[in-house]
Amino acid sequence: MSQDSIQHDNEGPASPAVLPPDPSRRFWLGTACAVGGVAGVATAVPFVASMSPSDRAKAAGAPVEVNLSSIAPGTMLTVEWQGKPVWILRRTQAMIDGLAGQNDHLADPNSDRPGFTPEFAKSTERSRKPEWLVCVGICTHLGCSPSPRFAVGGIEGMASDWEGGFLCPCHGSIFDLAGRVFKNQPAPDNLEVPPYYFIDDNNIMVGLESAA
Numbered sequence: 001m002s003q004d005s006i007q008h009d010n011e012g013p014a015s016p017a018v019l020p021p022d023p024s025r026r027f028w029l030g031t032a033c034a035v036g037g038v039a040g041v042a043t044a045v046p047f048v049a050s051m052s053p054s055d056r057a058k059a060a061g062a063p064v065e066v067n068l069s070s071i072a073p074g075t076m077l078t079v080e081w082q083g084k085p086v087w088i089l090r091r092t093q094a095m096i097d098g099l100a101g102q103n104d105h106l107a108d109p110n111s112d113r114p115g116f117t118p119e120f121a122k123s124t125e126r127s128r129k130p131e132w133l134v135c136v137g138i139c140t141h142l143g144c145s146p147s148p149r150f151a152v153g154g155i156e157g158m159a160s161d162w163e164g165g166f167l168c169p170c171h172g173s174i175f176d177l178a179g180r181v182f183k184n185q186p187a188p189d190n191l192e193v194p195p196y197y198f199i200d201d202n203n204i205m206v207g208l209e210s211a212a
């Protein structure tokens, strides 16, 4: 299994202060996730170097199998797929319940806009199973990686019925726990849901919609 990952704990609310663009934040591999990738790079280089250019291209786009058993309810794991961070959040029942009341605050609550949500994820939870959110952790504004803000409660400038979500550090876009962007944010669209499927109850394959 290829799984360079970072586990995130629950974080408290923070102000969505509008920060100046910071190019160093735009590429997740250049910041925090680079730490988690060190071991993988060290062992992968000889193997990758031995590949032909076409094989390397295939590996870069290869699906990634992820074991879910270490992800506690209310926390998430970040893995790399096609050079992008993919979040895997194990939602609690309270997190799932909180999604239903967000619609009035959201720009595209039903994920009708094309290009970011596959058919299987066109639901309130935007996932194959309500407990699991799988989405690309790259802001649809200018490509920063949002941070988890899972604690329930008011965030400055947002509704007091905040049910947890994600905050982009670059220009303050806010997303709910299904990756749906709130209204009047710099980000124009919901976070991307990648193709994936459940191999079994404890394992998913990111990068393919089915085994066949």
Ligand code: FES
Pocket (backbone or CB within 6 Å): 139, 140, 141, 142, 143, 144, 168, 169, 170, 171, 172, 173, 186, 187
């Ligand atoms: S990159 Fe601008 S709000 Fe996220």
